[in-house]
Amino acid sequence: MTARVTRWVAPLVLVATGLGIWQWYVTAFDVRPQILPSPLRVVAQGWEFRDLLWANTLPTLYETAVGFAVSLVLGWLIATVVDFSPWLRQAVTPLLVASQTLPIIAIAPLLIIWFGFGLLPKVLVIALVTFFPVTVGLIEGFAATDRQATNLLRSMGASRWARFRYVRLPGALPGFFTALRIGITYAVTGAIFAEYVGATSGLGIFMSQQKNAFRTDLVLAAVVVTALLSVALFGLTFLVQRLVIPWSRRG
Numbered sequence: 001m002t003a004r005v006t007r008w009v010a011p012l013v014l015v016a017t018g019l020g021i022w023q024w025y026v027t028a029f030d031v032r033p034q035i036l037p038s039p040l041r042v043v044a045q046g047w048e049f050r051d052l053l054w055a056n057t058l059p060t061l062y063e064t065a066v067g068f069a070v071s072l073v074l075g076w077l078i079a080t081v082v083d084f085s086p087w088l089r090q091a092v093t094p095l096l097v098a099s100q101t102l103p104i105i106a107i108a109p110l111l112i113i114w115f116g117f118g119l120l121p122k123v124l125v126i127a128l129v130t131f132f133p134v135t136v137g138l139i140e141g142f143a144a145t146d147r148q149a150t151n152l153l154r155s156m157g158a159s160r161w162a163r164f165r166y167v168r169l170p171g172a173l174p175g176f177f178t179a180l181r182i183g184i185t186y187a188v189t190g191a192i193f194a195e196y197v198g199a200t201s202g203l204g205i206f207m208s209q210q211k212n213a214f215r216t217d218l219v220l221a222a223v224v225v226t227a228l229l230s231v232a233l234f235g236l237t238f239l240v241q242r243l244v245i246p247w248s249r250r251g
Contacts, residue, residue: 137179
């Protein structure tokens, strides 16, 4: 317990120091809040407009959940098919890498033009951003499973599906949760970016509106909410990992 507390002391001290310097700089040099509001102002204005922030957080959270769920389904399907067809891995892996070279900043506006301002373009952006780490994490996890255990089951006459279920799948789960943590942070960023390009509600469009109104304090308040949301989802993956694979000490 003490080790865990100690692990969080250094980053908390660093954050507190940074906020203190920020507050001192704004106060000492009388910086206009439209340029750089103080941390205290950001917190105060965020609390004052908490209902509006919460109303825009819910759509972002919903889009993140739906988009990441689609990404997980695609990732599991692709990784499983690739694992059962080794030759397909050589064909699919370069395509997965190539998918990450697509400029999301250019594709997102096109998705808005094609599919409007509803849920679908946001889901597509989130899926494009997140399915790569999930898929590759699973593919590599399946490939890194214990060969001796696989050979033992094969010698006992186990089917390919049985070997996958009892050896390859459990062995790949720790790597999957590592990829899951990477993907979930990208998911929130993808949702914000998609909303920023075009949306009727959400933290992304809220930031865009407040930026146009020169409410830098509310923009930063939304950034804080986004960061807290990402951290909460990141931490949730550790809880899910402990429930799904309690034998793993990772996390």
